[in-house]
Amino acid sequence: VKLYRAVAQELSGMIRGGSLAAGDQLPSVRSLSRSRKISPATVLKAYEALEANGLIEARPRSGYYVREHQKQPIPPQTSRPKANSTRLDVSDLVFQTLEASRNRKVVPLGSAFPSPTYFPWPKLARYLGSSARHLDPWSTVESLPPGSVDLRQQIAKRYLRLGMSVGIEQIVVTAGALEALNLALQSVTRPGDTIAIESPTFYGCLQAAQRLGLQVVEIPMHPTEGLDIEALRTAITRFPIRACWFMTTLQHPTGATLSQPRKRELARLLAGHDIPLIEDDAYSELQFASKPELPAKAFDETGRVLHCGSFSKCLAPGYRLGWVAAGRYSADLSRRKIEASIATSLPVQQGIAQMLRHGGFDTHLTKLRRDLAASQLAAMESLQRYFPAGYRVAAPRGGYFLWVECASQVDSLDVHRRALDVGITVAPGPIFSARQQFKNYLRLNTGHPWTGATARAIQTLGTLLRRY
Amino acid sequence: VKLYRAVAQELSGMIRGGSLAAGDQLPSVRSLSRSRKISPATVLKAYEALEANGLIEARPRSGYYVREHQKQPIPPQTSRPKANSTRLDVSDLVFQTLEASRNRKVVPLGSAFPSPTYFPWPKLARYLGSSARHLDPWSTVESLPPGSVDLRQQIAKRYLRLGMSVGIEQIVVTAGALEALNLALQSVTRPGDTIAIESPTFYGCLQAAQRLGLQVVEIPMHPTEGLDIEALRTAITRFPIRACWFMTTLQHPTGATLSQPRKRELARLLAGHDIPLIEDDAYSELQFASKPELPAKAFDETGRVLHCGSFSKCLAPGYRLGWVAAGRYSADLSRRKIEASIATSLPVQQGIAQMLRHGGFDTHLTKLRRDLAASQLAAMESLQRYFPAGYRVAAPRGGYFLWVECASQVDSLDVHRRALDVGITVAPGPIFSARQQFKNYLRLNTGHPWTGATARAIQTLGTLLRRY
Numbered sequence: 012v013k014l015y016r017a018v019a020q021e022l023s024g025m026i027r028g029g030s031l032a033a034g035d036q037l038p039s040v041r042s043l044s045r046s047r048k049i050s051p052a053t054v055l056k057a058y059e060a061l062e063a064n065g066l067i068e069a070r071p072r073s074g075y076y077v078r079e080h081q082k083q084p085i086p087p088q089t090s091r092p093k094a095n096s097t098r099l100d101v102s103d104l105v106f107q108t109l110e111a112s113r114n115r116k117v118v119p120l121g122s123a124f125p126s127p128t129y130f131p132w133p134k135l136a137r138y139l140g141s142s143a144r145h146l147d148p149w150s151t152v153e154s155l156p157p158g159s160v161d162l163r164q165q166i167a168k169r170y171l172r173l174g175m176s177v178g179i180e181q182i183v184v185t186a187g188a189l190e191a192l193n194l195a196l197q198s199v200t201r202p203g204d205t206i207a208i209e210s211p212t213f214y215g216c217l218q219a220a221q222r223l224g225l226q227v228v229e230i231p232m233h234p235t236e237g238l239d240i241e242a243l244r245t246a247i248t249r250f251p252i253r254a255c256w257f258m259t260t261l262q263h264p265t266g267a268t269l270s271q272p273r274k275r276e277l278a279r280l281l282a283g284h285d286i287p288l289i290e291d292d293a294y295s296e297l298q299f300a301s302k303p304e305l306p307a308k309a310f311d312e313t314g315r316v317l318h319c320g321s322f323s324k325c326l327a328p329g330y331r332l333g334w335v336a337a338g339r340y341s342a343d344l345s346r347r348k349i350e351a352s353i354a355t356s357l358p359v360q361q362g363i364a365q366m367l368r369h370g371g372f373d374t375h376l377t378k379l380r381r382d383l384a385a386s387q388l389a390a391m392e393s394l395q396r397y398f399p400a401g402y403r404v405a406a407p408r409g410g411y412f413l414w415v416e417c418a419s420q421v422d423s424l425d426v427h428r429r430a431l432d433v434g435i436t437v438a439p440g441p442i443f444s445a446r447q448q449f450k451n452y453l454r455l456n457t458g459h460p461w462t463g464a465t466a467r468a469i470q471t472l473g474t475l476l477r478r479y
Numbered sequence: 480v481k482l483y484r485a486v487a488q489e490l491s492g493m494i495r496g497g498s499l500a501a502g503d504q505l506p507s508v509r510s511l512s513r514s515r516k517i518s519p520a521t522v523l524k525a526y527e528a529l530e531a532n533g534l535i536e537a538r539p540r541s542g543y544y545v546r547e548h549q550k551q552p553i554p555p556q557t558s559r560p561k562a563n564s565t566r567l568d569v570s571d572l573v574f575q576t577l578e579a580s581r582n583r584k585v586v587p588l589g590s591a592f593p594s595p596t597y598f599p600w601p602k603l604a605r606y607l608g609s610s611a612r613h614l615d616p617w618s619t620v621e622s623l624p625p626g627s628v629d630l631r632q633q634i635a636k637r638y639l640r641l642g643m644s645v646g647i648e649q650i651v652v653t654a655g656a657l658e659a660l661n662l663a664l665q666s667v668t669r670p671g672d673t674i675a676i677e678s679p680t681f682y683g684c685l686q687a688a689q690r691l692g693l694q695v696v697e698i699p700m701h702p703t704e705g706l707d708i709e710a711l712r713t714a715i716t717r718f719p720i721r722a723c724w725f726m727t728t729l730q731h732p733t734g735a736t737l738s739q740p741r742k743r744e745l746a747r748l749l750a751g752h753d754i755p756l757i758e759d760d761a762y763s764e765l766q767f768a769s770k771p772e773l774p775a776k777a778f779d780e781t782g783r784v785l786h787c788g789s790f791s792k793c794l795a796p797g798y799r800l801g802w803v804a805a806g807r808y809s810a811d812l813s814r815r816k817i818e819a820s821i822a823t824s825l826p827v828q829q830g831i832a833q834m835l836r837h838g839g840f841d842t843h844l845t846k847l848r849r850d851l852a853a854s855q856l857a858a859m860e861s862l863q864r865y866f867p868a869g870y871r872v873a874a875p876r877g878g879y880f881l882w883v884e885c886a887s888q889v890d891s892l893d894v895h896r897r898a899l900d901v902g903i904t905v906a907p908g909p910i911f912s913a914r915q916q917f918k919n920y921l922r923l924n925t926g927h928p929w930t931g932a933t934a935r936a937i938q939t940l941g942t943l944l945r946r947y
Contacts, residue, residue: 106814112620115617128616132611133612136612137608141608143600151796151797152587224670329826330824330825331821332824349574350683351819352653352655353657356654358604
């Protein structure tokens with residue numbers, strides 16, 4: 012990460028977090044340069060980045076100030092899914108997009124994964140090798156689902172640090188979050204049932220619903236505030252909703268996070284109607300804030316929340332390790348895991364448990380979040396510089412996606428194809444919707460070190476967008 | 480393995496394999512003792528074991544001879560499933576049996592797994608650790624399904640050594656054989672379809688069919704010759720069979736192996752009716768014979784066989800690695816794998832690939848097969864000694880299960896419960912059938928080093944069986 016970006020990111024955090032209020036004067040370039048022991052040019056570059064991003068303004072012969080009415084980019088509109096339920100037809104498009112992002116030579120703005128360069132591979136390898144060497148052969152028979160006691164203890168400890176009491180008896184280890192989500196969905200639905208999902212939503216949710224023969228009701232999302240709970244309340248009265256599948260923190264693809272009070276409201280609403288909540292929380296460790304938002308699981312008083320987590324995005328991509336804290340459904344979940352794949356790779360479970368215990372996971376997370384925040388800032392700058400006016404975007408409080416609403420005449424499938432021709436991937440909006448809505452939306456991946464090539468790719472996309 | 484058992488096993492192999500014919504005289508105790516440099520007592524013990532097992536007879540003042548009409552134990556009867564199709568109701572019993580076998584203090588005659596002491600753990604750990612250390616971070620993005628090229632090449636090479644040409648493009652890596660089987664079944668059926676299965680069958684097959692809302696038609700099995708192909712032919716004319724799920728080699732639980740000519744007949748029959756065959760071949764590497772029987776996949780001329788294999792029983796229990804060579808369904812299988820769990824743990828894939836390339840897999844297999852053969856022989860002896868007359872059993876040509884038909888009044892569920900009370904597990908017959916048939920059958924695990932405790936457990940079971 013370039014130094015100026017780190018400085019800009021820190022100040023941006025202070026402004027967004029309220030430590031620097033509208034109208035406050037920033038330190039002069041000279042004084043910040045001295046106090047931080049960095050060059051004045053670096054400070055100046057950071058201030059210019061914040062200015063380009065609309066957070067601060069330069070007043071002649073006076074200095075830099077936090078803007079009164081911050082010239083924030085406009086966030087996308089609240090989604091307006093059709094209110095009836097749908098049988099799904101997910102297209103080949105999801106796989107085309109995934110396929111295109113595999114090639115390391117493309118600019119991976121359409122990738123679903125953060126850059127593999129951000130992870131502690133040598134440490135992971137050390138703990139994996141050591142766990143395998145010390146594997147008690149009999150544990151391969153004894154550690155069938157719910158899974159390794161060591162690992163489940165470490166996961167329970169992380170809940171405890173958030174102030175949540177989640178016993179190891181309700182934690183079932185899985186081969187990543189997607190297996191957890193699929194098993195959870197099987198556990199609480201039967202073919203033909205109706206479930207509520209977000210609009211837009213993670214395509215894995217659409218595929219799972221299609222595979223299991225489920226009807227879906229799409230609930231509107233605000234692009235930063237998250238799920239429209241009133242709309243959900245109405246949907247519950249109109250449709251026989253058997254379960255909900257929601258991402259309540261850093262939602263995929265919008266990045267929206269439901270506030271804690273609204274998560275509590277959600278948990279109570281669903282408990283009152285005896286509706287289980289499958290809570291996909293694969294990105295929660297990527298929240299930039301030092302005090303992260305809790306999941307809805309924290310407000311689950313009746314054991315109806317199946318909280319699905321993963322180490323794939325925050326610690327060990329490719330190791331395939333996740334879990335579900337399944338509340339009252341944990342015994343059933345454990346059996347379904349046995350039926351699906353017997354167990355999760357035991358050396359992997361124990362290696363990650365050792366890494367969590369001794370490997371400095373939190374130190375790694377601090378650095379990862381800082382890197383992702385810096386890239387996000389750089390991406391926002393690049394959009395502002397290169398995208399034609401009229402696009403809308405909100406900077407999520409974590410993760411590595413931007414959900415960009417382009418002008419209404421833009422066809423993101425066409426953008427996807429044209430960009431691919433010049434070595435750039437993007438994820439087109441329609442893959443995030445049961446009815447292939449969001450025709451003029453793009454999901455852009457900002458989870459890679461921001462380079463000149465990335466900025467040029469944004470510039471190229473901007474040029475493409477001007478054609479419509 | 481005790482020395483006398485190794486000798487007995489070798490001779491038993493020669494007799495069963497035809498190298499020693501009925502009426503042939505065996506070497507004298509003294510001459511074998513000298514030529515093998517083992518004590519006469521050991522030779523005598525080996526001969527007594529073979530005699531107890533009905534393979535040879537002592538003729539006074541003459542020596543030991545291969546029996547004319549070998550007093551073989553009688554094999555169980557050919558199964559007689561009801562001929563109509565069934566909607567399933569698999570009980571809690573499968574899970575109770577699995578649960579009971581986890582405890583390392585019980586005598587694991589009911590376990591589904593071979594003894595973990597039989598596997599090359601230090602070598603596996605070394606290759607796993609080394610693969611993790613050398614993992615190219617970008618490969619975690621690039622090696623999505625179908626999976627690691629290295630591993631798929633190694634798997635293709637093993638097919639090639641059998642004389643089978645299976646290209647890496649049709650191999651999809653999975654988290655063990657069960658995931659492979661589940662994905663294969665999803666790929667070729669829709670809810671409500673009818674599939675043909677064996678009777679008795681692996682309970683994982685029953686659970687999968689139940690979960691996917693499939694009807695099953697149970698096809699009779701001969702306890703050593705395997706599937707009754709004529710019965711299958713009739714069933715195809717009577718029911719709309721959309722797919723078959725068969726274990727054609729060392730079938731679970733019977734241990735039956737369909738001969739190669741009959742496998743060819745099976746493949747042709749199904750191809751003629753455009754019916755895909757899901758071939759569960761998880762035990763094929765455990766065949767005792769130096770020249771193993773090929774799978775039905777070897778006779779697949781139209782790409783309709785989905786051949787599912789695993790390293791869990793022959794190399795790396797708990798690592799959770801398997802595959803499917805999916806013929807014409809491989810592209811669909813690959814997508815289903817992504818939808819189910821994104822990918823299989825990459826360090827595990829690459830570690831096993833390295834082990835296959837450099838780790839002496841075949842040397843390990845030779846020893847494993849010898850150990851399993853010795854335990855099987857010892858188990859057959861113990862049954863003969865301790866079980867009440869009237870039971871039927873056939874010694875399979877590999878693997879580690881005996882499928883024992885007890886007297887008709889025996890209730891194996893009751894045996895299961897009573898045995899558990901005294902620290903012994905057994906797998907009761909009804910868990911292997913859609914209608915909970917096989918009430919008087921037991922599946923016994925012989926895949927553990929045979930000890931005094933095991934023999935005493937067989938004796939205890941014998942005493943229990945006399946009560947009925």
